[in-house]
Amino acid sequence: MRRRLLLLTAATTALVLTALLVPLTLLTRSHAADRATAEATARAQWVAHAIGPALASRKERATAEQTVESVNGPGLPRTSLVLGDGTALGPGPAAVTDAVRLARTGRAFTYEPSSGGRQVLVPVHGAADGTAVVRVTLTERQLYAGTLASWLVLAGIGLGLVLLGLLLADRLGARLVGATRSLARTADRLAAGDLSARAAPDGPPELRLVAAELNRLAARIDDLLTAERVTARENAADLAHRLRTPVAALRLDAESLRDPEEARRIAADVEALERSVDDVIRKARRPLRASPGANLAAVARERAAFWLPLAEDQGRRGETVTPGHAEPVTVPVPYDELAACLDALIGNVLDHTPPGTAYRVTVDAAPGGHARLTVADEGPGFPAPDPATATARGASGGGSTGLGLDIARRTAEDAGGTFAVAHGPTRVTLTFPRPGP
Numbered sequence: 001m002r003r004r005l006l007l008l009t010a011a012t013t014a015l016v017l018t019a020l021l022v023p024l025t026l027l028t029r030s031h032a033a034d035r036a037t038a039e040a041t042a043r044a045q046w047v048a049h050a051i052g053p054a055l056a057s058r059k060e061r062a063t064a065e066q067t068v069e070s071v072n073g074p075g076l077p078r079t080s081l082v083l084g085d086g087t088a089l090g091p092g093p094a095a096v097t098d099a100v101r102l103a104r105t106g107r108a109f110t111y112e113p114s115s116g117g118r119q120v121l122v123p124v125h126g127a128a129d130g131t132a133v134v135r136v137t138l139t140e141r142q143l144y145a146g147t148l149a150s151w152l153v154l155a156g157i158g159l160g161l162v163l164l165g166l167l168l169a170d171r172l173g174a175r176l177v178g179a180t181r182s183l184a185r186t187a188d189r190l191a192a193g194d195l196s197a198r199a200a201p202d203g204p205p206e207l208r209l210v211a212a213e214l215n216r217l218a219a220r221i222d223d224l225l226t227a228e229r230v231t232a233r234e235n236a237a238d239l240a241h242r243l244r245t246p247v248a249a250l251r252l253d254a255e256s257l258r259d260p261e262e263a264r265r266i267a268a269d270v271e272a273l274e275r276s277v278d279d280v281i282r283k284a285r286r287p288l289r290a291s292p293g294a295n296l297a298a299v300a301r302e303r304a305a306f307w308l309p310l311a312e313d314q315g316r317r318g319e320t321v322t323p324g325h326a327e328p329v330t331v332p333v334p335y336d337e338l339a340a341c342l343d344a345l346i347g348n349v350l351d352h353t354p355p356g357t358a359y360r361v362t363v364d365a366a367p368g369g370h371a372r373l374t375v376a377d378e379g380p381g382f383p384a385p386d387p388a389t390a391t392a393r394g395a396s397g398g399g400s401t402g403l404g405l406d407i408a409r410r411t412a413e414d415a416g417g418t419f420a421v422a423h424g425p426t427r428v429t430l431t432f433p434r435p436g437p
Contacts, residue, residue: 002173009169010162017158028150036143037110037118040077040136044108044122047071047079048134055083055127065089078137084130092135104131116140179203183211190214195222247274293435294335296371297322297363303342304361310350317358329363329371331432333415341411344404345375345428353379366431370417376427 047067054063064081068090071079080090084104088094099111103121110120117139124132179202189197195218199211247270254266304320311318323329331338342361349359359377366372405428409419412430420429 002170002177005169005173005176006166009165013162013165017161021154021158024154025151028154029144029147032144032147032150033118036138036145037120040118040120040138041108041110041122043071043077043079044120044134044136047081047136048122048124051081051132051134052124052126055124055129055132075142077139077142080135080137081124082133082135084127084132092137100133100135103133106131118143176203176207179207179211183207183214186211186214186218190218190221195225293330293332294338295328296331296333296338296373296432297327297329298325299335299338300342300361300363300373303339303346307343307346307350311359314350314355316350316356319358319360320362321360322363330435331371331415331417332435333411333432337411341408341430342373342375344407348404349375349377349379353377369434370431371434373430373432374427376425378425381423381426 051064051067054067068079068081072090078091080088080092082088082096082100086096099109099113099119099121103109103123106123106125108120108122110118112118117137119138120136122134124134182202183199186197186199198218199214201208201211250270250273251267254263254270257263257266300322301320304318308318333341346359346361349357353359357377357379359375362372362374362376364372364374405421408428408430412419412432415432417430417432421427422429
């Protein structure tokens with residue numbers, strides 16, 4: 001936008017200056033010719049006045065020759081005198097031309113010969129041999145002296161005006177581009193969940209109007225999310241109130257069992273249920289804009305180590321490949337959601353593949369600057385012919401709830417990543433965007 005504005009300003013200024021400077025150059029040329037002609041006319045009239053008395057007497061011809069010789073010099077117009085008998089004194093053509101004959105009739109005039117330049121002819125009356133003519137000849141260079149300097153001055157003025165116009169256009173373009181980029185940055189912050197972002201009204205009235213409307217939109221979204229969060233908190237409190245009572249009853253029933261081992265097992269299950277309920281309530285109360293990131297590599301190593309004892313009991317070989325501890329792979333997903341995602345994927349391998357089936361958890365870089373999580377096993381694959389059908393929410397071919405893969409899919413897609421399943425060997429791949437600095 002800034003470059004286009006500069007090009008438009010340069011083109012417009014150049015056209016306007018061309019329309020103004022071309023007539024000015026022609027005017028300066030004409031003015032120089034008129035000035036040179038006026039000076040030549042004054043010179044011819046002075047010579048005619050000075051030698052008029054001398055020509056009245058034949059004996060004073062030498063005085064006329066000296067006068068003509070005195071007005072000629074280097075760089076000056078050529079001044080000559082054509083006497084009544086056709087004799088020419090001074091530089092110039094010796095032949096009597098039609099212009100000289102016309103001047104002998106008593107007319108003083110200026111004309112442009114075919115050879116170029118300009119001539120001024122002034123008659124001298126009272127000569128003894130008849131009417132003499134003073135002739136001053138101007139060359140093209142003398143006629144238009146000073147024109148080049150005037151043109152250079154005009155060109156310099158035009159160039160200065162173009163540069164000034166470009167400078168003003170650049171400042172205007174910088175202001176417009178700066179205001180537009182500020183709006184874009186504010187919109188990016190809002191899209192990332194920072195509802196405290198507000199646009200500063202700057203630039204032309206149209207951009208200030210857009211900034212005001214964007215601020216109104218952000219305030220409206222904030223109000224709606226606040227109202228939704230209040231409703232969610234109320235629902236979470238209601239859910240907690242409803243679930244605490246049956247969970248407490250289950251705990252009492254577990255404690256009343258006669259078999260201590262069975263009581264401990266059921267009590268552990270009840271504690272796990274309580275933790276799950278608490279986790280659901282915490283997620284419902286968490287603000288939507290709060291999305292702390294976590295180190296995907298560290299979470300993968302931690303959850304793989306958690307499930308390793310069970311894998312060894314089943315005769316499985318579990319392998320974890322991640323970047324080193326000095327290279328954190330931060331993704332915009334909270335720790336608990338990453339942990340739940342990995343638990344679901346590793347748990348599927350342990351629950352739905354034959355004992356002894358090896359698996360691998362890999363964290364590496366994906367194209368586009370993303371982070372990639374892959375859980376692969378050497379099992380028979382999904383029972384459904386189409387992997388997309390097997391990963392649908394609630395679909396399961398192994399008697400489970402069918403929610404594990406859907407949890408993994410939603411974890412990746414909610415963060416702006418992708419989810420993919422492939423066979424031969426079975427691979428579940430999730431990609432996550434990397435947050436900017």
